[in-house]
Amino acid sequence: MSAVIEGPTTAAPAAAATRGHVDITNVRKSFGSTEVLKGVSLTVPPGGVAVIVGPSGSGKSTLLRTINHLEKVDGGYITIDGQLVGYQVRGNKLHELREKDILKQRTDIGMVFQNFNLFPHLTALENVTEAPVVALHRNKAEARKRALELLDRVGLKDRAAAYPRQLSGGQQQRIAIARALALDPKILLFDEPTSALDPELVNEVLDVIRELATSGTTLIIVTHEMGFARDVADTVVFMDEGQIVEQGSPQEIFANPREPRTRSFFSKVIEPAFNI
Amino acid sequence: MSSAVTTVAQSAQQSAPEPAPASAVAESPTAAAAQSAAAPGAAAPAAPGAVDWPAADYSGYKLVPARHPWRWVGTVMVALGVVAVAWSLATNPRWEWGVVAQWFTAQSVVNGLVETLKLTAISGALGFVLGFILALMRLSASPLLVSVSWTFSWIFRSTPLLVQMLLWYNLGYLYEKISLGIPFTDIRFFEVQTTTLISQFAAAVLGLTLNQAAYSAEIIRGGILSVDQGQLEAAAALGIPAWRRSTRIVLPQAMRAILPTAFNEIIGLVKGTSIVYVLAYSELFYTVQVIYNRTQQVLPLLLVATLWYVAITSVLSVFQYYIERHYSKGAVRNLPLTPLQKARKFFATHAPVNLDRAKEGR
Numbered sequence: 335m336s337a338v339i340e341g342p343t344t345a346a347p348a349a350a351a352t353r354g355h356v357d358i359t360n361v362r363k364s365f366g367s368t369e370v371l372k373g374v375s376l377t378v379p380p381g382g383v384a385v386i387v388g389p390s391g392s393g394k395s396t397l398l399r400t401i402n403h404l405e406k407v408d409g410g411y412i413t414i415d416g417q418l419v420g421y422q423v424r425g426n427k428l429h430e431l432r433e434k435d436i437l438k439q440r441t442d443i444g445m446v447f448q449n450f451n452l453f454p455h456l457t458a459l460e461n462v463t464e465a466p467v468v469a470l471h472r473n474k475a476e477a478r479k480r481a482l483e484l485l486d487r488v489g490l491k492d493r494a495a496a497y498p499r500q501l502s503g504g505q506q507q508r509i510a511i512a513r514a515l516a517l518d519p520k521i522l523l524f525d526e527p528t529s530a531l532d533p534e535l536v537n538e539v540l541d542v543i544r545e546l547a548t549s550g551t552t553l554i555i556v557t558h559e560m561g562f563a564r565d566v567a568d569t570v571v572f573m574d575e576g577q578i579v580e581q582g583s584p585q586e587i588f589a590n591p592r593e594p595r596t597r598s599f600f601s602k603v604i605e606p607a608f609n610i
Numbered sequence: 611m612s613s614a615v616t617t618v619a620q621s622a623q624q625s626a627p628e629p630a631p632a633s634a635v636a637e638s639p640t641a642a643a644a645q646s647a648a649a650p651g652a653a654a655p656a657a658p659g660a661v662d663w664p665a666a667d668y669s670g671y672k673l674v675p676a677r678h679p680w681r682w683v684g685t686v687m688v689a690l691g692v693v694a695v696a697w698s699l700a701t702n703p704r705w706e707w708g709v710v711a712q713w714f715t716a717q718s719v720v721n722g723l724v725e726t727l728k729l730t731a732i733s734g735a736l737g738f739v740l741g742f743i744l745a746l747m748r749l750s751a752s753p754l755l756v757s758v759s760w761t762f763s764w765i766f767r768s769t770p771l772l773v774q775m776l777l778w779y780n781l782g783y784l785y786e787k788i789s790l791g792i793p794f795t796d797i798r799f800f801e802v803q804t805t806t807l808i809s810q811f812a813a814a815v816l817g818l819t820l821n822q823a824a825y826s827a828e829i830i831r832g833g834i835l836s837v838d839q840g841q842l843e844a845a846a847a848l849g850i851p852a853w854r855r856s857t858r859i860v861l862p863q864a865m866r867a868i869l870p871t872a873f874n875e876i877i878g879l880v881k882g883t884s885i886v887y888v889l890a891y892s893e894l895f896y897t898v899q900v901i902y903n904r905t906q907q908v909l910p911l912l913l914v915a916t917l918w919y920v921a922i923t924s925v926l927s928v929f930q931y932y933i934e935r936h937y938s939k940g941a942v943r944n945l946p947l948t949p950l951q952k953a954r955k956f957f958a959t960h961a962p963v964n965l966d967r968a969k970e971g972r
């Protein structure tokens with residue numbers, strides 16, 4: 335990692351990407367009396383890579399979880415390729431969808447969790463084939479074939495029969511990424527995918543995500559890995575206290591943050607990281 | 611971050627005394643420091659005249675494991691005790707083993723045994739199915755379902771099983787007829803005398819099932835709660851439907867917590883079925899009682915029943931071992947060998963053929 339801030343090393347997302355346009359409009363969310371999201375708006379174009387950074391408790395995870403309706407919004411709305419997430423329009427009201435339709439929508443949105451959440455009683459291969467078979471009704475042999483391809487892609491084809499607890503943290507997270515990819519999602523959400531990993535395992539996971547960033551899938555990533563954010567992001571979004579304080583290209587945000595809050599956050603986070 | 615690691619490594623090296631860089635690698639810094647204090651500049655303990663203990667070479671010595679005399683004393687005492695008990699069981703004529711043998715496979719006893727097994731299997735299975743439903747209700751988001759489930763457990767756990775049995779059996783006294791129809795009207799689809807509907811068997815199964823359901827609901831609920839919330843979340847994020855999330859993702863993991871207690875319950879139920887004697891229902895224990903009231907051979911007949919209970923429990927314990935093993939897949943890094951596999955391995959490595967090879971090696 336050099337101290338010089340450069341432009342993104344990845345080329346602009348493939349122009350071919352046409353699906354996975356995310357539009358978040360004025361989303362609000364409270365837990366009890368604390369407002370965690372105070373009107374957040376964000377647009378990520380098809381194939382775009384948005385990296386969300388910000389201090390702990392600023393609402394990054396909550397925002398990510400509203401995108402696949404794991405968390406219901408209290409106000410505002412989210413659309414993916416023009417289609418409302420979790421709701422449908424009837425008259426001049428937004429009615430929440432039935433569970434079945436929400437599950438259907440979620441198959442377009444993959445999610446990778448900080449602590450992997452692999453199913454420990456299923457093998458790596460079974461973890462990857464489960465959702466395509468039961469949620470997309472793919473046939474078993476076909477799902478298996480595709481799963482093996484994906485395991486190969488994350489470099490773990492030879493561990494297909496292993497149970498998650500027999501794998502290292504980095505390997506588990508790569509399996510979790512393969513599991514999310516198995517549904518061929520338009521969008522992938524990553525919530526601090528490397529925070530639970532030992533430092534030497536971080537890169538093997540980041541490399542897989544880097545490769546995805548050029549594949550045309552829309553990525554929204556919450557991370558504390560600033561070097562990685564700089565490499566991979568088209569847009570860096572800085573959140574604080576439930577609001578987007580500032581967003582822009584990595585060069586703009588890292589080199590010339592306009593807002594004092596952004597500057598003070600980066601002065602705490604980046605300097606030590608970049609001195610290494 | 612890698613530089614932080616390097617720094618730690620460097621400082622560790624620096625804390626070792628400069629004059630003895632070779633020993634700093636193999637020995638702890640304190641040992642190295644002590645050594646260099648005694649003989650500054652000495653690189654190895656074998657250097658002549660530099661150390662105050664004789665140089666020694668132990669490479670030709672044989673290793674002797676520590677002895678544990680008290681362990682042996684304890685083992686011998688326990689073994690003596692076991693032999694004494696076995697001896698008295700075998701030689702004291704009052705146990706009347708001949709009578710035990712005579713009744714052990716008698717037709718009436720075997721019939722009773724079959725009834726016991728039937729009651730256990732039916733009310734155990736129904737009880738756990740109902741318990742599973744009650745547990746799901748209790749964990750659901752609906753306040754109505756939660757309170758119905760809670761009330762069920764509350765009532766059936768607080769009423770003595772004996773009272774439940776008698777109530778079910780005497781339902782005919784409380785409600786002469788049972789009918790299905792539209793409430794508060796005269797329309798009836800069918801109607802039946804309660805006493806014909808509720809036989810001894812039905813009362814026994816009803817009582818045992820409902821009671822078992824109340825207890826197993828709590829056991830299953832505990833098991834489900836022990837599964838990490840993130841599992842459900844991940845499954846929901848993958849679009850896996852709710853029922854499948856319960857049965858494929860959560861329940862198999864919950865089983866690890868459920869099984870030991872569940873088998874406790876089932877083994878308890880095997881003997882607990884004997885409570886149906888209040889209905890004069892001839893399961894194993896009731897049958898035995900009837901026999902010894904007639905023949906006055908109380909102890910031998912109680913032994914007959916006990917031996918059968920021991921047999922059933924033993925079989926169940928073997929099942930428990932293998933079922934628990936099945937559900938621990940993935941939960942432990944590597945499954946331990948089963949007793950059978952261990953035995954096979956023992957015979958494979960201790961077989962006469964291999965003994966020869968072992969001798970050669972010696």
Ligand SMILES: Nc1ncnc2c1ncn2[C@@H]1O[C@H](COP(=O)(O)OP(=O)(O)OP(=O)(O)O)[C@@H](O)[C@H]1O
Pocket residue numbers: 365370388389390391392393394395396397
């Ligand atoms: N289910 C919940 N109930 C109540 N409060 C919650 C809940 N989930 C999150 N919060 C609160 O919402 C705020 C934002 O949480 P969130 O997890 O989105 O933060 P974050 O930016 O992801 O932080 P971190 O970087 O530590 O993961 C926090 O103050 C948190 O305590």
Ligand SMILES: [Mg+2]
Pocket residue numbers: 394395396525526
């Ligand atoms: Mg978070």
